[in-house]
Amino acid sequence: DVKVTQSSRYLVKRTGEKVFLECVQDMDHENMFWYRQDPGLGLRLIYFSYDVKMKEKGDIPEGYSVSREKKERFSLILESASTNQTSMYLCASTSQGTNEKLFFGSGTQLSVL
């Protein structure tokens, strides 16, 4: 069974803290993505990666960075957490090519106080 695993389901952090969200997939997928989901705004792409050590900005990259040192692992970093980064964060992966579907992790609900 395919799996995308996010390290935490719930996380509470203080303003200004550095936050790491980890994601691991076991499907040997080339592509990995980080989204955030907010009510009424749908899923918005933060960053994605097509290969190890490669990253591309999505629609809302400000305040975030990413790291992909290994094919199976894609980390999202909040350099200095702010209250407007309180959100549900979703990691996803897929194979390269057409007509492939995204597989999502179970999400991390981050609250920044």
Place this chain on the structure above:
Amino acid sequence: DQQVKQNSPSLSVQEGRISILNCDYTNSMFDYFLWYKKYPAEGPTFLISISSIKDKNEDGRFTVFLNKSAKHLSLHIVPSQPGDSAVYFCAASDLSGNQFYFGTGTSLTVIP
């Protein structure tokens, strides 16, 4: 600019009736369309997809229709069940297959 739109934020349907969720897109280069279902505090799960070469795909109670000329797709759930209550996202991928564009979601409530 939002390339995939779901104009109905919410929908309520009686159990046993048909649920119809709609989605519009603007980019004619989109090649593959997907529907995801999401429960609160969980990640989205894949429901059904359709390639641009088809106009209909069916899987059990779920059917997706694609009208390319109108740039419109819809998800039909028949019969609707209370367990179908969730947020539904439509998504589209471009010809590269490497980018996915999501709508803002429709919250479906099926009333017992």
